[in-house]
Amino acid sequence: MIDWNLALKIFTFGLSAVFGSLAILIGAIYAFGKILKNIEKEGN
């Protein structure tokens, strides 16, 4: 007997985790890129 509740939980949490974590990474890349650019500007 398949536990469809668990299957749906795996699907929803799995897909959200994949998109969510990669979306946070995108944000982090943009943010750190800007911070590094500003630091370099100040250095110059």
Next chain:
Amino acid sequence: MLDMVMTTGVVHLTVGNLIMWLIAFFFIYLAITKNYEPLLLVPIGFGILIVNLPLTYLMQEGEGLLWKFYHYGLEWEVIPPLIFLGLGALTDFGPMIANPKTLILGAGAQFGVYVAFFGALILGFKIPEACSIGIIGGADGPTTIFTTVHLAPHLLGATAVAAYSYMSLVPIIQPPIMRLLTTEKERKIKMRQLRPVSKKEKILFPLVTVMVICLIVPASAPLMAMFMLGNLFKECGVVKRLSDAASNELMNIVTILLGISVGATMSAEHFLKPEVILVFIMGLIAFAFSTAAGILLAKFMNLFFKEKINPLIGSAGVSAVPMAARVSQVVGSKADPKNYLLMHAMGPNVAGVIGTVVAAGVFIALAG
């Protein structure tokens, strides 16, 4: 005399053994003559051959040589993370950092994982088995092995071979799907040249990534941590010896152990079952859906972004690095020989590796 004859393997041969020999020879043939994933298919093929020689007891629990490789290498989760260490030391995240929105394509291409997951459930597989089958769609061999060892070790031979077979067949499987889902005009879309990425950004990336991913999905830590450590070795520039060792000697050693251990799980009594055929069919479906989802997501993103993405790079979101990115380049250059998509496709390609590891982490956390 009869006792002596009975100690030889010859009289204990079964039809199953002979079939597995043919499969072993086929893999070795594909590796040598067709150059299909030779680094893996040669040791896997050889492993299949020797484990199907009767009375050798190479996979006898606690005794056999190959069982020790399998137990301490795979069951103890040593080999797949070490492969990821080497992969990290070989991976350039520059194209992805230069165009971060391509990360979304790497996420989209995990869709096939869940299609195969539900497909396997409908076919009667249990949830842990369905997870192991679904992850084939991520087109990442070590992650497939890592997940299967955790959740359904009896399917290891089938899922590992399916994953590596489909990875080597990327240039055959993907192009028809890519052409079917894109117009000539879309295939000709030219993308802006990527900006140069600074060394500081490249050093920060593995540190930030390991923190983000492992905080969200802790179960993915063994693979993600080693992947990012390898990349930090490469990018920091002060441990060239470690970076070289991880990407060359160590990677080669663990590849040998991985291949022969996977082959060793494919004894006739474990492999010759109808469910193995279903694993291969579901794996192919997963792979096709992942390819399609990456392309369709790129087309969807084009509805919102001013700067258009060539949808062909979406298919590179399946992890098979760098083969899937090369396929994007080849199909794109057929539409426009002056269009260079390779570096653009590397973004979703390496993002796909991260996406597959996250999907595997969730499978292990919830179904393990």
